[in-house]
Amino acid sequence: MATAAVVETHLPGLPCTRGKVRDVYDLGDRLLLVSTDRISAFDWVLPTPIPDKGRVLTQLSNYWFNRLDLPHHLLETDVRQMDLPAGVDLDALAGRTVLVQKTKVAPIECVVRAYLSGSAWKEYQATGGVAGISMPTGLEESERLPAPIFTPATKAAQGQHDENITYAEMQNIVGLELAEKMRERSLDVYAHGAQRAMEAGIILADTKFEFGLAGGELLLIDEVMTPDSSRFWPADGYRPGRPQPSFDKQFVRDWLSGSGWDKNSPPPELPPDVVAQTRAKYIEACQRITGEPFPWA
Numbered sequence: 325m326a327t328a329a330v331v332e333t334h335l336p337g338l339p340c341t342r343g344k345v346r347d348v349y350d351l352g353d354r355l356l357l358v359s360t361d362r363i364s365a366f367d368w369v370l371p372t373p374i375p376d377k378g379r380v381l382t383q384l385s386n387y388w389f390n391r392l393d394l395p396h397h398l399l400e401t402d403v404r405q406m407d408l409p410a411g412v413d414l415d416a417l418a419g420r421t422v423l424v425q426k427t428k429v430a431p432i433e434c435v436v437r438a439y440l441s442g443s444a445w446k447e448y449q450a451t452g453g454v455a456g457i458s459m460p461t462g463l464e465e466s467e468r469l470p471a472p473i474f475t476p477a478t479k480a481a482q483g484q485h486d487e488n489i490t491y492a493e494m495q496n497i498v499g500l501e502l503a504e505k506m507r508e509r510s511l512d513v514y515a516h517g518a519q520r521a522m523e524a525g526i527i528l529a530d531t532k533f534e535f536g537l538a539g540g541e542l543l544l545i546d547e548v549m550t551p552d553s554s555r556f557w558p559a560d561g562y563r564p565g566r567p568q569p570s571f572d573k574q575f576v577r578d579w580l581s582g583s584g585w586d587k588n589s590p591p592p593e594l595p596p597d598v599v600a601q602t603r604a605k606y607i608e609a610c611q612r613i614t615g616e617p618f619p620w621a
């Protein structure tokens with residue numbers, strides 16, 4: 325059953341910082357991550373939420389964390405086991421809230437790309453390589469790379485775009501040992517995820533991981549292989565030589581592009597049919613990948 329969209333959460337007595345999509349509550353040595361139904365497009369958070377989008381992101385991340393054989397931050401996914409303040413609406417938080425180990429976040433976005441898209445396509449056109457890695461000549465936009473590559477970026481300040489860096493620059497920032505662990509783990513997790521996604525008819529074109537340190541251990545943190553941290557493309561109809569449609573956000577992008585909005589001022593509200601179609605695509609991605617019915621469908 326669809327429930328009301330959650331745009332912003334308020335948990336009394338807990339310090340909160342809000343990202344574009346998630347509300348993060350600090351519990352001392354642990355964090356509460358709440359994925360809201362906010363959606364961004366063309367670098368703007370839209371005024372209209374997509375009901376249950378936050379649950380899709382959370383269910384997908386949880387699915388991967390539980391399948392992956394590596395140290396990660398996830399501690400609890402059941403809101404009834406989180407000792408939340410009395411009076412909070414547990415039904416609204418259920419499925420979108422996780423309790424995690426707080427870590428010291430490594431200041432690197434660990435990006436893995438297997439297809440030539442976005443900033444990598446721009447860089448390839450300008451230099452013939454990606455992230456300082458040379459590439460075969462004559463590749464087309466959205467073409468599959470000979471092998472997945474690791475293209476780190478520095479986390480940008482709010483409102484700025486992440487800046488791509490070379491692996492050598494990453495080594496200078498976090499040290500040789502951590503850089504190698506983060507690179508290896510990112511490529512391993514991507515390989516696992518891309519195979520599973522492909523079985524579900526979804527191309528995981530690229531994705532971004534974050535890692536953090538807690539008690540001397542490197543943990544996979546944040547969200548994992550969700551439509552917000554990755555490019556999901558429908559595998560049927562994949563055709564290089566052009567940008568690919570987004571599995572999840574295409575209805576939103578198409579509607580916004582045709583709406584007359586200039587992309588430089590606050591975006592308009594989405595119409596209900598665009599919201600409904602987009603919600604259905606998010607849920608479809610979740611169900612296809614996890615192989616389970618979506619409990620809030």
Ligand SMILES: Nc1ncnc2c1ncn2[C@@H]1O[C@H](COP(=O)(O)OP(=O)(O)OP(=O)(O)O)[C@@H](O)[C@H]1O
Nearest residue numbers: 343344345346348397424425426427429536545546
């Ligand atoms: N286990 C963890 N320990 C410490 N910080 C974490 C952990 N997991 C996630 N985070 C941080 O929580 C924040 C999640 O917020 P969110 O993704 O909404 O915002 P953001 O990444 O800062 O900005 P954006 O809106 O561009 O994604 C991120 O800053 C992420 O690095």
Ligand SMILES: [Mg+2]
Nearest residue numbers: 343344546547
């Ligand atoms: Mg984020």
